[in-house]
Amino acid sequence: MGRVTRVVEHLRVEEMDERLKHCTESWRLRRWQVIRCALVHPKPAAEIALELGLARQTVHNLIAAYNRHGPAALETPGRGQRQRAYLSLEQEQAVIAPFLQSSAAGQLSTVLPLKAALEEAMWVIQ
CATH class of the missing domain: 1.10.10 (Arc Repressor Mutant, subunit A)
Incomplete structure (x- = not known):
């Protein structure tokens, strides 16, 4: 035993x-x-x-x-959540909103302007 x-x-x-x-x-x-x-x-x-x-x-x-x-x-956050996010969900949605509006209007969205906008939002917060 x-x-x-x-x-x-x-x-x-x-x-x-x-x-x-x-x-x-x-x-x-x-x-x-x-x-x-x-x-x-x-x-x-x-x-x-x-x-x-x-x-x-x-x-x-x-x-x-x-x-x-x-x-x-025992009270760990678990898996599948936004544990490594630089911005909160609301902040990300605010940054991405203009790109979503332009894509809804039929325009093509590319990654470079989106990446630049996200990086600028991260620098503003820090």
Whole structure:
């Protein structure tokens, strides 16, 4: 039998239950379930992994990150969002609007003026 996995109590179980109720993404819910399971019923990581359908190493990584950084380690932004954008969505739409209007009128839009407009908008903001 492996070593029992222990979690630092950054949050009480009731606070975790509230976060579990408000989770909409399944991957985020599963992260909180790992921490809750290790807090309420400490057992080896292999058993927690088997119980929740994860890899043992994933359980180790989640618990280590939670012990080190607290709840912020589990509340990551996820994938598929605008994480590396230089401008906000509204700012980009404002820069691109004239090009969309000209293309709707039947004119051909090229990349060079669009690139120059985006670069100028980025310099103005910085």
